[in-house]
Amino acid sequence: MVHEWALAEAVVRHVIDIYSDKKIREIRIGLGELQNIDENILLFSLKELFKLNGLENVSIHVRKIPLTLLCRSCGFEWKPDISKLGEEIIEMIHFIPEAVHSYIRCPRCNSGDFEIISGRGVYLEEVVVE
């Protein structure tokens, strides 16, 4: 089992921690394009982990979030194509998305000082409880 499991653990633990007194119906996950998470593996891990915690019927929705970067140096906003970086670099970023600062520069001014405006990694967007 790959490291998506660890991220799923964080989500499940968090949901159970904050809604310990409620019945959890549904969670909505945002999946940032940058981290290149395997959606099926994440879904599998989330389901297994909810099950292990006695929650069989939580429905899980995942939506992909495109990557947008904003250069802090010149103000340029762009949507890089991560798939062009090559397998090895994609894997580095997969583990720690901030590693993107080592491999991408602003196409306009070449600065590595940019902000990930959206599409970084795994976000817990909403929890629906009864």
Added chain:
Amino acid sequence: MTAIKDPRLSIIRERIRNVKHVIPVASYKGGVGKTIVTALIALKLRDRGFRTGILDLDLTNPSIHTVLGVDLDTIKPEEERGVVPPEIQGVKLMTLAYYTRERPTPLRGMDLVNAFRELMSITLWGYIDFLLIDTPPGFSDVILELSNTLGRISNPILVSILSKLSIKPTINLYKYMKEIRIEPLGVVLNMISEEEDLKKTFFETASIEDIRILGLMRRDPEIEKAIGSINDLKRTKAYEEIGEIVREVLKIIESRRS
């Protein structure tokens, strides 16, 4: 409705649950030899039979792997429901360098916080006795995150050289930690060259007495040559001196337990 926070914050403490002692090594000033002190302490603890790990949180300039001579082309963490830090001669090492490959990595603000939280939430340390943490110099994002997310950091070690520029901020940091009820293990005085009464010099500059000195480390020209080879590091004079410091650390930890 309860606010959704960053879910990673819910798992970070779990990830170090089976680490008996977390020891951040900090210095207010850069260039005082903190990274080498961290590496030597970890190696010495391992020699004494303790299960030991090092986490390099100097995120924009990770360099513990360089001290230990880790070849980033061949050594990387295993993926196993998280990532398992590789063992370097018996010491588990986690560093951002596995992923940034020694390229310049400009990080600030939320990037630092995110990189910290991601590392902390995916790294599986397992059962270890000591986790040494190399922190960036100063007192900003990463070290604040560290103390907030881990709750009480009970055992920091401060590293200082014998310059007023280093002693004063070290004393201030030490006092500040006590004010927020963190009890430092003490101060390592590093890169000492004079033969005078060094502790006296330190306290005259510091003008207070309730600060514990863990030990002194002389300036050792052999260290620079030994960087990159654990075997060479272990043959230095500094490695003997670190033995005294580790003995002191173990004594303090033992006395705090009882």
